[in-house]
Amino acid sequence: MVRMVDVARAAGVSTMTVSNVVNGRPGVGTETRTRVLAAVDELGYQVNAAARSLRTGRTGAIGLVLPELDSPYYAHLADRLSAAVGSRGRHLLVERTGGVRERELEAVSPGRLRRYDGVIATLVQLGSRDLSRLRFETPVVFLGESPVPSRFDHVVMDNVGGSRQATSHLLSTRSRHVAIVGGRRAGTDDMASLRTLGYRQAHADAGLDVDEDLVVEVGCCSWADGYRAVTALHDAGRAFDALFCVTDALATGALRALADLDLHVPRDVQVVGFDNGEQAAFLVPRLSSVEPGNDAIAELVVDLLEQRVQDPGDARPGVTSTVTSRLVLRESTR
Amino acid sequence: MVRMVDVARAAGVSTMTVSNVVNGRPGVGTETRTRVLAAVDELGYQVNAAARSLRTGRTGAIGLVLPELDSPYYAHLADRLSAAVGSRGRHLLVERTGGVRERELEAVSPGRLRRYDGVIATLVQLGSRDLSRLRFETPVVFLGESPVPSRFDHVVMDNVGGSRQATSHLLSTRSRHVAIVGGRRAGTDDMASLRTLGYRQAHADAGLDVDEDLVVEVGCCSWADGYRAVTALHDAGRAFDALFCVTDALATGALRALADLDLHVPRDVQVVGFDNGEQAAFLVPRLSSVEPGNDAIAELVVDLLEQRVQDPGDARPGVTSTVTSRLVLRESTR
DNA sequence: ATGAAAGCGCTAACAG
DNA sequence: CTGTTAGCGCTTTCAT
Numbered sequence: 117m118v119r120m121v122d123v124a125r126a127a128g129v130s131t132m133t134v135s136n137v138v139n140g141r142p143g144v145g146t147e148t149r150t151r152v153l154a155a156v157d158e159l160g161y162q163v164n165a166a167a168r169s170l171r172t173g174r175t176g177a178i179g180l181v182l183p184e185l186d187s188p189y190y191a192h193l194a195d196r197l198s199a200a201v202g203s204r205g206r207h208l209l210v211e212r213t214g215g216v217r218e219r220e221l222e223a224v225s226p227g228r229l230r231r232y233d234g235v236i237a238t239l240v241q242l243g244s245r246d247l248s249r250l251r252f253e254t255p256v257v258f259l260g261e262s263p264v265p266s267r268f269d270h271v272v273m274d275n276v277g278g279s280r281q282a283t284s285h286l287l288s289t290r291s292r293h294v295a296i297v298g299g300r301r302a303g304t305d306d307m308a309s310l311r312t313l314g315y316r317q318a319h320a321d322a323g324l325d326v327d328e329d330l331v332v333e334v335g336c337c338s339w340a341d342g343y344r345a346v347t348a349l350h351d352a353g354r355a356f357d358a359l360f361c362v363t364d365a366l367a368t369g370a371l372r373a374l375a376d377l378d379l380h381v382p383r384d385v386q387v388v389g390f391d392n393g394e395q396a397a398f399l400v401p402r403l404s405s406v407e408p409g410n411d412a413i414a415e416l417v418v419d420l421l422e423q424r425v426q427d428p429g430d431a432r433p434g435v436t437s438t439v440t441s442r443l444v445l446r447e448s449t450r
Numbered sequence: 451m452v453r454m455v456d457v458a459r460a461a462g463v464s465t466m467t468v469s470n471v472v473n474g475r476p477g478v479g480t481e482t483r484t485r486v487l488a489a490v491d492e493l494g495y496q497v498n499a500a501a502r503s504l505r506t507g508r509t510g511a512i513g514l515v516l517p518e519l520d521s522p523y524y525a526h527l528a529d530r531l532s533a534a535v536g537s538r539g540r541h542l543l544v545e546r547t548g549g550v551r552e553r554e555l556e557a558v559s560p561g562r563l564r565r566y567d568g569v570i571a572t573l574v575q576l577g578s579r580d581l582s583r584l585r586f587e588t589p590v591v592f593l594g595e596s597p598v599p600s601r602f603d604h605v606v607m608d609n610v611g612g613s614r615q616a617t618s619h620l621l622s623t624r625s626r627h628v629a630i631v632g633g634r635r636a637g638t639d640d641m642a643s644l645r646t647l648g649y650r651q652a653h654a655d656a657g658l659d660v661d662e663d664l665v666v667e668v669g670c671c672s673w674a675d676g677y678r679a680v681t682a683l684h685d686a687g688r689a690f691d692a693l694f695c696v697t698d699a700l701a702t703g704a705l706r707a708l709a710d711l712d713l714h715v716p717r718d719v720q721v722v723g724f725d726n727g728e729q730a731a732f733l734v735p736r737l738s739s740v741e742p743g744n745d746a747i748a749e750l751v752v753d754l755l756e757q758r759v760q761d762p763g764d765a766r767p768g769v770t771s772t773v774t775s776r777l778v779l780r781e782s783t784r
Numbered sequence: 785a786t787g788a789a790a791g792c793g794c795t796a797a798c799a800g
Numbered sequence: 801c802t803g804t805t806a807g808c809g810c811t812t813t814c815a816t
Contacts, residue, residue, distance in 0.1 A: 163810080398673045
């Protein structure tokens, strides 16, 4: 292992000068700098991150804590965040909790957080109460629906607004029986409930009542769930002329079901999804979907975190930001 | 910040005893241990990972270097590996290279590798030559088609065998014009070429010639590519009665295209994919697919790495392991 | 512009 | 079973 002193000896300077050169600090003679760099190169010196971190208290890494990596939504998010963090000269390390309460607690324990200069966390099991118990100094920005204490920065997509927009579009294009696939009748802070709220608001805006039979709850959010839900709705004899699916995955299954039922999209039934995933534009017919602004969310999260990391002493209160959603119209709507 | 000495003072012992307790080392009196743990608890002490790492040269973390996180394949892999690593008491940190040569080089630089006790890497731009130049001590296991110097452990799926099995099944069920979607006519070590090799072997096994017009190269591996490829093949008037698609994504697009062409699956055309992703069982018709044994791969990779991590001095040569693939039959084949 | 000294928090090795 | 000593490799501070 090559240490800084080895480089220093080789270049005939002190370790301090090597340190200054390696870290690009000013106040080193041009000629000295060249000599040091040559020695670094020749010996293949690499700074020891642990030693630097012990001394400075910084690690140069940003942590991302996620429930899982293999859903398209989180995978894409991780990908965007990794790019955004990279463009700011840090690098992102992703940790998976599996959506397990105990693992989430572990991930936000002071000891683990200290491995990072800052952390971005999406927690699904931990609530405000759990988080307010924790005492840690690492800046953390929370991402997602789950509520967090007000002292933290928190970024959420506009679930309510996006759903409202989507539903309004369906209602304003001559659909009168709009079902929500993956809705939630009772509930408050989870994704399904928020998207259902937007659906209700759009109906209220249009002076229409919601037919509770058309609020279709599903177990999960896979293709299969969408397929089953729509098939069941049809088999139950419920009339519908539009579907607002709370995720693209559900919409994909729904489209397949409608095709099997010989219902034409969008003539007989309009369909809108939510997520605007890559697939949306490749489905047959191409799926209209709510774009939640993931790229903007990623940028915003990283900006907020960067501020906290730059100025860790700053005790300003947390900011909750909602990123605007936008409806992208394709072939599945009129 | 609470240090070990603070705990030691509070418990009236030396730091060494605290260290022994915290690390679960034997040889501490029961009564002393209780006192120490009480102090740890009361002060909320957490070990400083940087200091420990500086001292021991270990970090407790395993790194996973991947081109991207938002393809279903890598996302699932990361998910499985994370679980496998977690079950061995370490935790996995995932880094994304974006498939960019320079970022891959950075990721396997000695400085970055030293942040981990061991690293699992899937490189797509770096070849044997690049890797043999690098001098690092961290145990690394490579994953994927890209060739690596023989001193490293290397795990690959059985691309050739899986394709051969799939194609053989198609040929043995009365298909005589089997197209390979996403094949590669010339090439050696990449995924497409290997899977094409298996396709050729199956034909040779059956004493049949490959119709080169049925080796369909595609730009990428998205749904849309599969759709376009099959549509184009049909429009060009090529007769085919089976499709071996080198990925499930291509197969998904292919199924959609066949439906639009009013070709019945599997009566008119049989279809097999490769990856056996979650979707496969939810498509209409359910897709037969080659299961590459991802879970077994994840376990094997982690086992190999664990051995190297346990015994870093061991200079035994690298092992290249190929994990057996298995054809899973569903509705898209006869 | 460069260097010497001190110490970040922890644990290996040895002493008692 | 418990404590003492020394030092991992780096950077902060202060001196030259």
